[in-house]
Every structure is written in structure tokens, then in C-alpha cells.
Amino acid sequence: MKNAPIRVLVIIAIVSLIGIIGTQVYWLNRAIEQQDQVFNHNVQVALRNVVESLCEANGKDFPTVNPIEQVSGNYFIVRTNDRIDITNLEYLISAEIKKRAISQDFEYGVYDCANDQMVYADNVSLKNQANSPAIPVLQNEEYYFGVYFPEKAKNLFAGFDLWKFTTLITLVVIGFFGYALFVILRQKRLSEVQRDFINNVSHELKTPLATLALASTTLHERSAEKDNKYLTIINNEVARLHKNVEDILEASFIESKRPIQKAPLQLDQFLNTLTEGFKSEYASKLISWDLTGEANRAIFSNEKLLEKCIRNLVDNAIKYGGKHIKIAFSQDQNQTVISVADDGPGIPKEHLKKIFKKFYRVPESQHQHNQKGFGLGLHIVKSAVQNLGGKVGVESKIDVGSTFKIILNG
Incomplete structure (x- = not known):
């Protein structure tokens, strides 16, 4: 019974921390999913505009079937199945991505529709665009291209500074709770040791005190009148010490919360x-x-x-x-x-x-x-x-x- 308050405190604290962490993880996942959906949508809109520009340059209509396919979380295939000017393609992709506030570097590759082999690839840094190597002129009539964002996951998490801060605060709270629990349990153990020590000392004192009281009473009955005052002092001091011992034992018993018979x-x-x-x-x-x-x-x-x-x-x-x-x-x-x-x-x-x-x-x-x-x-x-x-x-x-x-x- 006496451990019940500590157990309740620990359970409430653990449930609260689990609730806080669970809520934080849930909302973080929701936020990441929303960010991911927004990113994917913006990329697909940008690539659709690229296809429209390529079709317009080649004098073709926009394909009736959606040419954009998201193969994985950060890789998109665009099946233009038409001639591609690589210089124009890189410019269009960069321009459309920048319009939608996407600042991530990307890689792109051009594939031959006849054999699905890559005929050209390059990586583009939007922050530090360098001169590309010599770009070949493609001779065939049908090509498609793919765009890859290698640092998509990293950049998604980079935008969650507030979540990082709250996570840090949560970790601090968990650390504080762990330390507080350690201190509470240690103090409880020391208190129990102290109480046991006091009980043992008090019980050990009761026997010699009873012996002293008995001996003093016996001497009082046999001694001369001139010695009685000293024996009276001894009796009084023994009684006072006995009362103090009883008080200590009584306090210890009451604080033990043992059931009381009524x-x-x-x-x-x-x-x-x-x-x-x-x-x-x-x-x-x-x-x-x-x-x-x-x-x-x-x-x-x-x-x-x-x-x-x-x-x-x-x-x-x-x-x-x-x-x-x-x-x-x-x-x-x-x-x-x-x-x-x-x-x-x-x-x-x-x-x-x-x-x-x-x-x-x-x-x-x-x-x-x-x-x-x-x-x-x-x-x-x-x-x-x-x-x-x-x-x-x-x-x-x-x-x-x-x-x-x-x-x-x-």
C-alpha cells in the first residue's frame, strides 16, 4: 500500500510521456506526408509544363495519356516519346522547378525509346549552376527522360525546425523524469533504511531502559533516604527516555499506514x-x-x-x-x-x-x-x-x- 502513490505517479508520468511522444510522432508523420504530397504535386505540375513546352517546340499535341509516372518517392519518368533537345530540356526542368519554390538539386537522364538505354545524364545544382560538358545532339526521333531528386528525404526533414525543437524539449523532459524517478526511488529506499534503523535502535533501547527502571525501583526501596533524590532523578530520566523511545516507535508505526482495528x-x-x-x-x-x-x-x-x-x-x-x-x-x-x-x-x-x-x-x-x-x-x-x-x-x-x-x- 505504501508504494501505491509512487506507482501511480510513475504510471501517470509514463502514460503522459507516451501520449506526448505518440502525438508528436503522429503529427510529424502527418506533416511529412503533406510535405511529400505537396512536393510530388509540384514536381508533376512542373514536368507537365516541361512536356507542354517540348511538344510545342516539336509542333506536337500534348499526349492523351498522362506521360508522367512516379516510379519511386524521388524518381519520375516522363514518356514524351519524341525528339528531345537536351540543352532545352535542362533549361525547362530547372526553370519550372524554380517557379514552384523547389530548391533541391536533381539529376536527369535521357533514354532511347527503342532499347531503353540511357543516352545522356547530368546532375544539376540549382544553387551553383556550372557549365555543363559538351551536350550531344540526339539523332533519333523518340526519346523519354527521367528526373531524380537524391536529397528529397533530407530536404523534407530540413523544414521541420520547430519539430526538432519540440523533440529536444521532449527528450529533456524524459531525461528529467528519469532523473526525478531515480532520486525519488533512492530517497524512498534511504527513508526505509532510516526508518528501519530507528525502529531497531528504539527496540534495542527499550530492554535496557526497562532493566534500568526495575533496578532503580529496587534500589529506591532499599536505599537510605539521602540517596532517594538521586534515584528519583534516575527514575524521571528513565521515564523521559522511555517516552521518547515510545514516541519514535509510535510515529514509525503510524507512518507505516498499517490497517487499524476499530x-x-x-x-x-x-x-x-x-x-x-x-x-x-x-x-x-x-x-x-x-x-x-x-x-x-x-x-x-x-x-x-x-x-x-x-x-x-x-x-x-x-x-x-x-x-x-x-x-x-x-x-x-x-x-x-x-x-x-x-x-x-x-x-x-x-x-x-x-x-x-x-x-x-x-x-x-x-x-x-x-x-x-x-x-x-x-x-x-x-x-x-x-x-x-x-x-x-x-x-x-x-x-x-x-x-x-x-x-x-x-
Whole structure:
């Protein structure tokens, strides 16, 4: 499942590129075909005019059957079957071709109708016309000629500078896409390696932390009163380190997008039990608690994940100086809202949109003192609530406090 977005991105990109390339190739072929048809038509019109001029010079009528035959893409046979003045023929072909804006060099040959043997051939450069060698005078009465354009294909492609440019752009896009895909897959692999490393380290830390906690508790029970304060410090630090490890594991689990088991949950009983636990847990901090609300139905959720969200919000409120914590809940036909409000220093407005980002911590200021932690608590809340199909929001005023709301569907 976690690879699905990348697969969708790759498929969409590949289909888009194939579509772009396919469309470009299609229109390029169409353009070349049209250019080829225009060229062939112009050549045939030019050769027809040449035949008319030859017939007029010989005092003959234009043949009733079309004398022009295109043997191949760039070779034309003109069956005049009459006398041919080679000097006049070369002039006429060059003149007619130039009239139709054809600037391609050509070759022509004159054939004897009696045996189909070539009696004369020459190549003509329209850009740099040189003096032809001695031209023979043909004695027979019936000849035909052929015209060949050796660089027709090359010249057809030469006129597509725009297409060349767009092809270059397409190749650049393909190259960029290939590089971007390489970077994405590499970053994904590195992210997976990093996540596995963090999970392994976190799991490896849990066992020695549990051992330390057990040993510290045992020593606390057996030690003299003067040593208790040091053991208390050890206990507190072990607890804090244990919480950090749990946060890392929790964040990793939530981001793995694994399926979440949901079950019916009586919201009022759940929050009442949770609040009583908070009162006991934070008894030494002299926190006042309020729980208000009325639930008219059970919700379909994951109790452990929802408890983690509320606990993180409460921990966060107390960590930043809140002395009065108010937990409220309400339900209507479409949604359930759980809010955790405190009377702490508040969060500056410019940080409200960033506090749910992973590892983000509000900078220390006159209103906000720096606190220890990884910046994972609120990120876990947002990710967990999204996995439960809901959303989380926050309202805060400096020197008044903050209110976090968990909004669940149903």
C-alpha cells in the first residue's frame, strides 16, 4: 500500500510521456506526408509544363495519356516519346522547378525509346549552376527522360525546425523524469533504511531502559533516604527516555499506514477513565481538571490510538505550563468533537500551521520557553487522527491558552 502513490505517479508520468511522444510522432508523420504530397504535386505540375513546352517546340499535341509516372518517392519518368533537345530540356526542368519554390538539386537522364538505354545524364545544382560538358545532339526521333531528386528525404526533414525543437524539449523532459524517478526511488529506499534503523535502535533501547527502571525501583526501596533524590532523578530520566523511545516507535508505526482495528467505544466512559488516570499521574503538579460533555452514542474507533492522541495533547499542555486542563466532548449527527484546552502561554500565530509537522518545535521566545523533546508529539496526533478518518485543529491566543480539537466522523 505504501508504494501505491509512487506507482501511480510513475504510471501517470509514463502514460503522459507516451501520449506526448505518440502525438508528436503522429503529427510529424502527418506533416511529412503533406510535405511529400505537396512536393510530388509540384514536381508533376512542373514536368507537365516541361512536356507542354517540348511538344510545342516539336509542333506536337500534348499526349492523351498522362506521360508522367512516379516510379519511386524521388524518381519520375516522363514518356514524351519524341525528339528531345537536351540543352532545352535542362533549361525547362530547372526553370519550372524554380517557379514552384523547389530548391533541391536533381539529376536527369535521357533514354532511347527503342532499347531503353540511357543516352545522356547530368546532375544539376540549382544553387551553383556550372557549365555543363559538351551536350550531344540526339539523332533519333523518340526519346523519354527521367528526373531524380537524391536529397528529397533530407530536404523534407530540413523544414521541420520547430519539430526538432519540440523533440529536444521532449527528450529533456524524459531525461528529467528519469532523473526525478531515480532520486525519488533512492530517497524512498534511504527513508526505509532510516526508518528501519530507528525502529531497531528504539527496540534495542527499550530492554535496557526497562532493566534500568526495575533496578532503580529496587534500589529506591532499599536505599537510605539521602540517596532517594538521586534515584528519583534516575527514575524521571528513565521515564523521559522511555517516552521518547515510545514516541519514535509510535510515529514509525503510524507512518507505516498499517490497517487499524476499530471497535465501538463509549466516549463518555472512555474519557472519564482517562481523566481520572491523568489526575493520578499528574497529582504532584497541582493541575486542575475539568471534563465536560455528553455522548449520545458510541463511536467506532481505535481506543489505544485515540488515547495516545489525547495523552499527547495533555502532556503537551502541561509541558508548556498549563495549570488548568479542560477536556470537552460533543456529538451531533455527523461528527464527534473532542477538545483539550489549557491556560498556558499560547502559541504565536505564525507557528500554528507548522506545529503538526514532524520534528517541528516552536522557537524559544518571551512567551514560549524551550522544552526538551523531538517535536513528534503533535505530529503523531495529526497522523493518528487522519488514520482514524478525522482531522485536528488548533486555536491559540498569547497569554490566554490553546485549544486543540479532534474531529472524528460519525
